[in-house]
Amino acid sequence: MIQVCLLKDGHVVCGGEELLSHEGRKWIDVQQPTEEVMARLAEQFGLHKLAVEDCLHLDQRPKLEEYPNHLFIVLQGFTVASKDVCDVTLHEHHFFLAQDWLISVHELHFPGFDTVLKRVKDDPKATMGRGMDFILYMLADGLVDAQFPILDSFSDELEDLEVEIFERVDKSHLQRIFEMKRMLVTVRRVLSPQRDVVGLLSRRGIPHIHEKTTLYFRDVYDHLVRLYEQIDAGRDIVGNVMDGYLSMVANKTNDITKQLTIFATLFLPLSFIVGFFGQNFEQLNSRGYYYAMWATLIGFPVALVLWFKHNQWL
Numbered sequence: 411m412i413q414v415c416l417l418k419d420g421h422v423v424c425g426g427e428e429l430l431s432h433e434g435r436k437w438i439d440v441q442q443p444t445e446e447v448m449a450r451l452a453e454q455f456g457l458h459k460l461a462v463e464d465c466l467h468l469d470q471r472p473k474l475e476e477y478p479n480h481l482f483i484v485l486q487g488f489t490v491a492s493k494d495v496c497d498v499t500l501h502e503h504h505f506f507l508a509q510d511w512l513i514s515v516h517e518l519h520f521p522g523f524d525t526v527l528k529r530v531k532d533d534p535k536a537t538m539g540r541g542m543d544f545i546l547y548m549l550a551d552g553l554v555d556a557q558f559p560i561l562d563s564f565s566d567e568l569e570d571l572e573v574e575i576f577e578r579v580d581k582s583h584l585q586r587i588f589e590m591k592r593m594l595v596t597v598r599r600v601l602s603p604q605r606d607v608v609g610l611l612s613r614r615g616i617p618h619i620h621e622k623t624t625l626y627f628r629d630v631y632d633h634l635v636r637l638y639e640q641i642d643a644g645r646d647i648v649g650n651v652m653d654g655y656l657s658m659v660a661n662k663t664n665d666i667t668k669q670l671t672i673f674a675t676l677f678l679p680l681s682f683i684v685g686f687f688g689q690n691f692e693q694l695n696s697r698g699y700y701y702a703m704w705a706t707l708i709g710f711p712v713a714l715v716l717w718f719k720h721n722q723w724l
Contacts, residue, residue, distance in 0.1 A: 522552030
């Protein structure tokens with residue numbers, strides 16, 4: 411599906427492929443690209459075949475490549491598909507940027523693009539009128555800002571998980587910790603090179619990027635730095651939660667071992683006493699031995715319990 415926004419006479423005209431041949435600044439958005447569509451765009455706009463090949467294989471890492479008549483940029487982001495914050499979906503977006511046109515290529519629908527499209531329609535002079543690099547900035551900014559709610563939800567759940575572990579540890583907590591750890595690793599693997607890409611866009615001298623627009627990309631770079639710091643803090647907290655889980659499990663094991671040891675200590679002398687008084691030998695006054703046996707059976711455990719409490723073992 412191809413959607414074209416054309417800036418003509420100060421107004422934005424949105425439509426299909428029939429606008430591709432019109433003169434003026436264009437933003438072309440391609441969702442679910444095919445070889446036929448990309449070949450037609452490559453022929454009309456002079457796209458490099460290596461960049462076109464990358465668009466058809468959604469396994470690229472964030473990068474910035476310079477070609478004779480355009481820039482090729484790959485940016486990525488995430489959305490949450492369900493209430494589970496770890497159920498993230500990767501969105502990979504490819505951009506071809508020239509002086510008068512911008513082509514965005516992506517497989518999945520990204521809600522942030524709808525916001526940018528509405529802003530372009532409402533105020534074309536303040537968006538497309540400032541250059542196609544400004545449209546690229548808005549798309550990159552929407553892609554990056556969408557990660558803040560995800561990481562905020564992640565931090566909230568991590569804090570709740572930590573509280574649950576210290577209240578009552580459970581085996582399911584360990585599985586959840588590893589799920590959250592994998593999620594952080596995935597997000598970090600994407601945002602780390604993306605920070606370098608946006609850092610390049612915020613420098614002066616990049617073709618098709620105006621000097622005024624570099625200031626806006628610098629703001630996106632600051633957002634990525636904040637996200638990266640939040641990810642690092644999340645990794646530390648996940649490590650602390652893991653240590654807390656292991657400590658609680660160890661304490662629980664120690665408590666169980668302590669209780670079993672106390673029971674064994676109490677019953678070991680009782681077994682000896684019962685065995686001793688259960689011997690078959692003649693006594694003139696067996697009633698005295700009978701009373702002595704019961705006194706020992708009752709008194710000895712009580713004395714042990716008092717001794718344990720005196721030493722603060724109970």
